[in-house]
Amino acid sequence: MPDLTPAHNRRIVLAARPQGLPQPGDFRLEHAPIPEPQEGQVLLHTEYLSLDPYMRNLMDEIGPGYAPSVELGGVMPGGTVSRVVKSRHPDWREGGLVLAGAGWQDYAVADGASLMSLDGMDRPSLALGGLGMPAFTAHVGLLDIGQPQPGETVVVAAATGAVGAMVGQIAKLKGARVVGIVGGADKRRYALEELGFDATIDRHDPGFARQLAEACPDGIDVYFENVGGAVLLAVLPLLNLNARMPVCGFIAHYNGGADLPVAEQDHLPQLLATVLQKRVRMQGFIILDHYGPRFDAFQREMSAWLAADRIKVREDVVQGLEHAPDAFTGLLQGRNFGKLVVKVA
Amino acid sequence: MPDLTPAHNRRIVLAARPQGLPQPGDFRLEHAPIPEPQEGQVLLHTEYLSLDPYMRNLMDEIGPGYAPSVELGGVMPGGTVSRVVKSRHPDWREGGLVLAGAGWQDYAVADGASLMSLDGMDRPSLALGGLGMPAFTAHVGLLDIGQPQPGETVVVAAATGAVGAMVGQIAKLKGARVVGIVGGADKRRYALEELGFDATIDRHDPGFARQLAEACPDGIDVYFENVGGAVLLAVLPLLNLNARMPVCGFIAHYNGGADLPVAEQDHLPQLLATVLQKRVRMQGFIILDHYGPRFDAFQREMSAWLAADRIKVREDVVQGLEHAPDAFTGLLQGRNFGKLVVKVA
Secondary structure (H helix, E strand, O other): OOOOOOOOEEEEEEOOOOOOOOOHHHEEEEEEOOOOOOOOEEEEEEEEEEOOOHHHHHOOOOOOOOOOOOOOOOEOOOOEEEEEEEEOOOOOOOOOEEEEOOOOEOEEEEEHHHOEEOOOOOOHHHHHOOOOHHHHHHHHHHHHHHOOOOOOEEEEOOOOOOOHHHHHHHHHHOOOEEEEEEOOHHHHHHHHHHOOOOEEEEOOOOOHHHHHHHHOOOOEEEEEEOOOHHHHHHHHHHEEEEEEEEEOOOHHHOOOOOOOOOOOOOOHHHHHHHHHHOOOEEEEOOHHHHHHHHHHHHHHHHHHHHHOOOOOOOEEEEEOHHHHHHHHHHHHOOOOOOEEEEEOO | OOOOOOOOEEEEEEOOOOOOOOOHHHEEEEEEOOOOOOOOEEEEEEEEEEOOOHHHHHOOOOOOOOOOOOOOOOEOOOOEEEEEEEEOOOOOOOOOEEEEOOOOEOEEEEEHHHOEEOOOOOOHHHHHOOOOHHHHHHHHHHHHHHOOOOOOEEEEOOOOOOOHHHHHHHHHHOOOEEEEEEOOHHHHHHHHHOOOOOEEEEOOOOOHHHHHHHHOOOOEEEEEEOOOHHHHHHHHHHEEEEEEEEEOOOHHHHOOOOOOOOOOOOOHHHHHHHHHHOOOEEEEOOHHHHHHHHHHHHHHHHHHHHHOOOOOOOEEEEEOHHHHHHHHHHHHHOOOOOEEEEEOO
């Protein structure tokens, strides 16, 4: 069998910090020598690359505490399913499949300690989605912060996305009523028929806020915040007393927040009034903080749900590393349908 | 001794819903017959009336869940120290002193079940402040939501006010470093010398935000939110990872939010970014929810602190019911110095 792997490392680096939505010129595809692992390291070949909204934040200059910004000229970061092609670490054999953070490139060297084995996994790309970071984010945010009770109403936006679809399905398994906000008729149908949500709203509909109110006749008990913007503003008047709002992201603002209906108005007083009057608990969380104490419990529960077909996973697979920038820009606009991964090798 | 109590009931009613800061014409002083208690009721004569910022919210038309709006023509509500002058309830003897919610008037009838005895209390007006709702608000918000740890930095605004002074002093007793935001040199001196705060900032100072940063070299772990506006915007960049923000009020916005430096800008994205990146927990609370499970524990602890002079209380006493509207408007502008009460009888 001929060796089809490239003799060099293709890598996509940050060429410029985006103004608003990332443009093709903000990325640059480079060719570099394949790196050599040192003692204690392995050389990884990327099979699948995960694309996730948080990456947009890392393209900006940001302060300490979140995650480090990507340097200009630096490789775009990201979770990967990778093959060990050379090992200088006793724990990792060549040919094994691992979960790594190799970023937007064909090859990377990694410390052995930073890897997780995926050997024996039927569908290893799930390690980037349904059994990985996005589903773990949904699990921690919804269950630990949102704490939905049977019969309560849970609202989630981007509801067919990697995180949102999990939030809604886990909430259903916990006995909640789930209202999903999506973009487009196909996604509405999928959320209702495949994911089993109780109602869906199309965020592009001009009557969106009224429809959300109609879909939540008993108000909203848990709003899983991953978009902000117009969705958040429509949610605020519907929140019930003692509502919970896990804050996982706010993709509507990542590129400048142009979707806000009245962008020149200050909505901070409205948020404060709601938080006070409705005794809302709002809590930001970054999933990286929770791996140690919480990941094993998540993986056990989610594996069982997937095996029993109680949770459905949909992947949106893009072929070829060179298409990662386009696919990523589409993700920020909601063009993907399911967990977005790039098949690299 | 001649009976100097009026032969009619003076009461201050809501004449118009305020636009921004309440104006004299938004209130009306009326004279009405003294009401008669029915079986199971008592007639109360107001000795002290509490004035508190939350009353401003009740002057607006507000949705369900917070507390009912005052009707146009309705008596302004408020906590009172009242004397039982007629009793048709077996538990209450005439001449006894009680904590009640008689509102801005000389006389009121009340159900016996809604009262708390203040007999034997040396300084009964404390039931409206240091041993009452404002101090209880500070205790619940700071300890249950804020959870300051020894060595952490706690920031509180309106820091010589009824709630703020308690927040700062309780935080000191729990071993935190306390930075108080006040208006004016007298209040700075009082907060430093009498209340024992570690640093104070004058909110009128043009260099306010920079000074706050300098006063919080280790960042902010707990921000007790009772003002919003420019103070909140100065606090946001200083919050530490896992900071807590009990939301008790936001007086800067009650009259339209004119103190915001850039009012035409939407600060909601900045708040969301901070909550997410710093994993902030923000939680609104309304003290009325907490009396049942929590008030006794508060009163025991606070009584002991007051008896041991570990907590100081300052009252700003206004003489005469007719001055309540002016005094209340002053409260909203920070003109009071200490817990504001009106000596009615």
